[in-house]
Structure formats: C-alpha cells, structure tokens
Amino acid sequence: MLEYAKLYPEKKILFVEYGHKGQKPTNQLDDTIKIDNLTNHHEPYECTNKGLGGSSATWGGRCVMYDEVDFIDRPAVNGGCTWDRSLFNEVKQFLQATCDYFECGESIFDLDDSNEFKGTRITENFKVGVVTDTAIERWSMPTRFGARYEQEILNNANITLLQGYEAREFAEPDITGRVSSVKLRSTTTYEVKEIKAEKIVLAAGTQESTRILLRNKQLFSLLPQPPAALGKYYQGHVSGKIASVKFNGDPKKTEYSFLRDKDGVYLRRRFQFDTQYLVNNNLLNTAMWLDNPLYHDPQHRSGAMSLMYLAMITPILGKKLLPPAIAHSITKGTVKGVNKHIWNVIKQFPGSVLTPATIFYKRFLLKRKLPGIFLYSGQNRYALHFHAEQTPEEYNRMELGADGEQLNIHYTLSDKDVSSVIELHDALDKWLRKNNCGQLEYWYEKNELPNAIRGVSRDGIHQSGTTRIADSPDKGVVDSDLKLFGTSNVYVCSSSVFPTSGQANPTFFLGAFAVRLAHHLTN
Template identity: 40%
Template sequence: MSAEHIKLFYGLTCTEIGTNEQGEKVKLLQAKTLGGKEISIKCQKYILAGGALNNTRLLMASDSKHPGGIGNHSGLLGKFYMGHLSGDIATVKFTTPPKETIFGFDRDADNTYIRRRFSFTPEFQQEQKLSNTVGWLGAPEFGDFSHQNGILSSAYIALNLPLLKTRLGASTAIRRAAIGNDKGMYSAHIMNIIKDFGQILSFIPSFGYGRFVAKRKIPALFVYSAANEYPLHYHSEQVPNPDSTVSLANERDALGMRRLNIDLCFSDQDIESVVKAHHHWDQHLRQHDCGYLEYVSDDLETTVWTQAGDGFHQVGTTRMSEHPDQGVVDINSNIHGFDDLFVASSSTFVTSGQANSTFMIVAFALRLADYLKQEKEKNSASK
C-alpha cells in the first residue's frame, strides 16, 4: 500500500453501526474477526462500500435506534432490489457474406476489448416505451455437444478440469453461464474435438496467450459460424419494483450477523419489453436485407420468465432521493438525517440501466470523494 494516509485493516467484518443517543450521528463501527476478536472503529466520516447487498444488510442489522435499520426512515431500505434480465430467445440468421460478420471483440485505440451490440437510441427507446435493452452475438452453450464445434467442446472440457473449477480459472457463475445446458456426453465432445483438431491446434496458442498471458486478457470466447448464425444474447434493464426486496433472515452467519432473504421480483413490463426489443431488431434486419431472427419458442414471454434470474448485479436497495421520504441516501450519497454516513455502491442507483453497474459505481464514488473534499475545505475555511 503506497498511500501514506490510508490504513488498511484486513480480516475484519463490520457487524454494526453504532449511533449517538439522537440516532443522527455515527458513534462507532463494531467489527469482528472470524477468530473471535472484536474492535470498535471511530472516524469523522464513514463510507459503506461493502457491495450493495452487504451495505444494506449492515444498515438493517444496525437497528437498535432505527426500526428496520439505519436509513429506513422512509420504509424503503431493502426495497426496489434490481438485477438485470439476460438470456437467449433467438438466433440471428444473417443473409450477408459470413466472413463479413464481426462476431468477436474489436479493440479500441487503447487496445481495450470492446463489443458490438444491438441497442436503441434513447429517443426510440422512449417513443416505444422500451426498457434499456441490448443484444450481442453469442456462442452456443459449451455444454451442448450438438453445436458440433471442437473449440467449444475443448472449452467445455477445460472448464470441467479441477484447476479451472477453482478461482484461478473462472468464477463458478461464469463457468455455469458458459457451460449452460450441460448434457454431459464427453464422448460426443471428444468426437467434435477430433473433427476440428487442426483448427483447435492453431486456435489454442493464440487464445491461451490472450486469455492467460497478455496484459489485457480476452474477456470471453466467441467462435466463427460458417452458417452465419449466432445466438443473440440479450441483457436488459429491470424496471424499479417496490415488491422486489431484500430483508433480514433469522438465520445467522459465523459472526452472528443475520443473513439476507432475497425476493427478486420481475414484472410483466420487464418481460414484455425484452420480447418487443427482439421484434424491433428482427424488423430492422429484415428492412435492411441483412437477415432475420429465428425464435427458440412460440411462447417467448414464458421463455423470458424462465430465464429471469440474474444474481450477478445488485442494484437499488439504498436508493437515492432528493426527499427523505422517497429514499435512503440523498443526492450526495449521504444517508438522510446523517451528515457522516455515506454509501458508495450500486445500491444507491434508482434504475438499473442495461448492464455494467461497476462503471457507474466508480463514477459515483469519485463524485462522493469530490464532495467530501469540498466539505472538508469549506469546514477548514470557516474555522
């Protein structure tokens, strides 16, 4: 750690926020180690950056002077829990020359991997009352050997190797998403590998280098389709819904903290919007004579309902509002009613956008840092 003003404590979990008698200033943070040690921490300002769900859980657990937890003055702490909708309900069938399809990553001027997406202009989105939704060309699920692709079968086998099942290789969630519908049948995968052996030999060194050695790692695996057909992977905003909530469970963890009950609820509007977005993309492809979408079922809404689950992105449970009765934190990420307790997290977002919460988490964290710096300067000047 090179920043001389920062003291970093490892292995501590903050289990409670203690406040003064009036319940409007933080007195201390209680923290515990798994080894049974307990300490108190006192600062001038406190910023919760424990991830959306754990921030919310900590605020809820700090309920000795605040019914339902600190920040629950409006009854909205833990409400409007949002993730995203994602899945595949269609295959894009291009009628253009297959070699012209850009199915993989591009690189920008800084060499960062970037990805082309189907999306909508904000004006079109508003006019059509669509949630913010994008789609990108995917790869068939690795675990389904009927893709007959040796590279994907090699990836399936690699993701099942003990080394890659650990955190060294890929997270469990990423592994599961890539493998998808795991039909087992190693023999069928091995047949795919034998058929494409020459292609695999040239592919592995370049992909292996890009994925494990290069400074900028290839984020994911996409493969060329000679048939010019690609699964279209959608990713969509979830509309804010007060019935979608997290709350404290009775069960406790190893440190005695109550765990969270999660009740993530999607709505008809979320589902219908995903289906409508696909109809617009299909129309666009046909109008421009580039191809069309082939749907995976006749009942698309039911299919989207079965795919709605998320769990990757956590948004909305300490929502931001100008007025205290409409949210948990104010426009400076400060818990309403406190001047020393802040939240730096996607839990303050009032909408979920189509994806990639982290960029906005960082933007809001920088904004909070500026605000605290200005407040400090104002206070020093007035002394």
C-alpha cells in the same frame, strides 16, 4: 479511497475489509444468506467475494456506461426512477478518471464519438435508427483490483488497512446528524473495537451494505421512521439467449468479436435501442450482442467449442478457467453429449486444438488479456445474447431474519421484465428485415418464449436498488451525494444506490460514483 487520498493527502484513512489473508473458503456472512429463488438467482458464494478488491476477484472486466433513458421516469419502471438526468450529466465529469483506474482507455462509449471507428457498422447494410450498433463496452485490464492496488494502498502512509473486521454497530447520530463512531468486530476472535471517524463510507456491496443498515436502524433516529425503501426494489438483469441472428451480407464483413483501439484496449459493439423508442413504447432498456451458439449442444459442430466445453465441465480445470457464475452462463450447468463433443474435436483436429491454444495464450498469458471467446461463423449466423433492465419492484427485497443476522433475499422476474425482452427482440428483427440486413431465428415457439426467458435468466451478481438514491427519505435511502438520510457524515458507495438497473452491469458506473464521492468528501 485512492482518489480521496490523492485529493486530501493530510487526512488519515482507515480501510476496513471483512476478508483477510488465509481466510477459509466459507464465511459467516454468505452462510447466513437465504435466497428463495435459485432458478433466477445465483448462490451466495457465486455472487460476491470477501477480501481486498471485493467482487472484482471474479469480475470479467466489462466496463459499460449507463444511458440517459435510465434517468428518465417512465411507466415501465413504475415510478422507480428516483434519480434524474442532471445527476447523470454530473457523473460524466468523472468518467476519464474512472477509466484511468480501470485502465480501459478513453472515456468513449459510443463509436460515433471515436475518430478511429466513427461511421463503421457491425455488418453490411446495417443502418442506425430504432436500433443502434455504436454503443460499446470497454474492457478493463485490472480485473482483480485487490492484487492491482494492494501495494499502492500499503505504501500510502495515510491509509491503514484493517483486514478481518466487519462493521457491526453505529453510534446514534447527534442532533446535527453526525455519527461519531462505529464498532468493528473481528471475524476470527470476535474482539470488538470502537473507532471514531469524521466521515464514514459504507462500501460493502449491495448485500452487506443493506444488511448493515437493516441492523442499524438507529442511524435513522432523526427521521420520523427508517426509509421505507431500505432493502426493497432489489434488481439485477434479465439475461440469456432465445434466438440467433442471421445476417445477409458477407460473413467476413461482420464484426463478431472484439475491436482494439489505438491504446490496445478491447472494445465490443452492442445492439441498443433509441431512447425515444423505449420511452414511447414503454419498454425496458436492453442491450444485445453477438455470441457463440450454446456450448453444451454438440450440434454447433465446432471442434474448438466442444474442446472448450469439455474443459469447462472438467471439475478442477473448469474452476480455474472461469468463475462459477460466468461458467454457468456458458455451460448452463449441463453435462450432455460428451461423446459427440469428443467426435467434434476429432473431426476438426488439429484446428480444434490450435484455436483454443491460441485463445488460451491471449486470455491467460498476456498482460492485457483477451476478455472472451467469440468464434467466426461462415454462415454469418450468431447466437444473440440479451441483457435487460429489470423493473424496480417492492416485492424483490432483502430483509433480516428473526435472529437479526440472516439475510433473506426475495427475487423473481416480473411479467414486464419478460414481455419487454420479447418485444425488443421483435423490434430488432423488424429493423434488420426492413434494411435487408438480416433476421432473427427464434429457438422456441412464440408461446414458449416467456417460460424460456424465465428458465435461462439467472443473476444476483449485478445487484442494485436496495439503498436507492432519491431526493427525500420518503422515496429513497441516500441523497444524490450518497449521504445517508438522517445523518450528516455517513455515505453509501455501492450499486445498491442505483434506483434503476439499466442494460449495463454496474461495476464501471459505480467506479465513477466512487471517484465523484471522493471529490465531494473533500468539500
């Protein structure tokens, strides 16, 4: 919206937001979502936020690029790759503008493209090949986009912000595909307003963009039938920890935490896998990174970790420190060994207090905040966090309930999702051993790994796939310009348009699509 306003200052923009100042802790939308698998999917209130800035209100700030392999149709994605490399290359043109909005520095996502860090390695003896260590995540400074950009929106004379309204009913497209109006309903008084617009962009997040389209199938009246893909192929990520990595070299030469570039932006390495290796071996795109041991297990014997774990499980304090979904990924919702954690704190006092105090200062009191907490291991042993692509499966879907209001979410992990994670752990282990760099230490027996992955992985916060991009309504819901099939002026700007989930969380790449859409709308 801000990019469009800069490019087209003579146009008037109405920005409609469901949330509003003084809203209640609960809302009708999240109250009418039913999820059939809460083992692998977070509760509705942990997945999204209503209000200016949307889900950035609880976003951690990690900016990650999608990869070329995500745009290659491979057997691993069951024919679900309905976008292509030409689109990927086009979107790259808008990366620097996106980085500027995210305030995450240069649009460089591989250290070999950086003059500062080119040729450096994550640890001694590591070599790039089947496995790479040069892919990075960049960290945004504004992780609350509502607060960051509210004043700029309010100060723009051409933007009208209407809060506390939801899109309910779209006019049927005319013979040219033009949709002339949409009815908005107040979330408090249920008053209905009809607004007319030259162009309409639906940017309500995956769940609500999908629900709105499912409820407004008249938008597809010029097509033989509504797109069959609408609401289907829902994806997130398979994520968790099943192993540690033990490096052979000097622990002091292992990059276990963040780098900072010349602009002070935090960066972090990720293990990823060569594109051709993934294609040849029919594996799903996956990233892995060094992490702390499980916080809830006092056997880590870290006084600092124990103190932070105790803080996170403290009811009021824990909610202030981290969003619920992120806190759960660290504590696993487990309260155990409290006395042993206290003993860890006592044994390592005062370091067990000073280290968290320093982290607290960097994480909460500085303008560019420390994005996360990673602690040094003198043993050169770190937990390994995996973050893996899901296969686009038709049975993972969103559909309306009989009342036309409730949104039912069906979500599970496929056998391929699980087996690919295991095979790529083995690939990393073999690569490290081959180069005398280190090895993996699994936390479970080999036959226990599938159930372990199904038990630890929980997503629903990285939603994609349900209004996917394709070259025709037979395969998807929007075209490569994000225009809704069957219309000439309705667009969907949500990660729901991403046909494959890749290894990356979708926030940054969606930002690039938003900038690109702003430029397209001015044509």
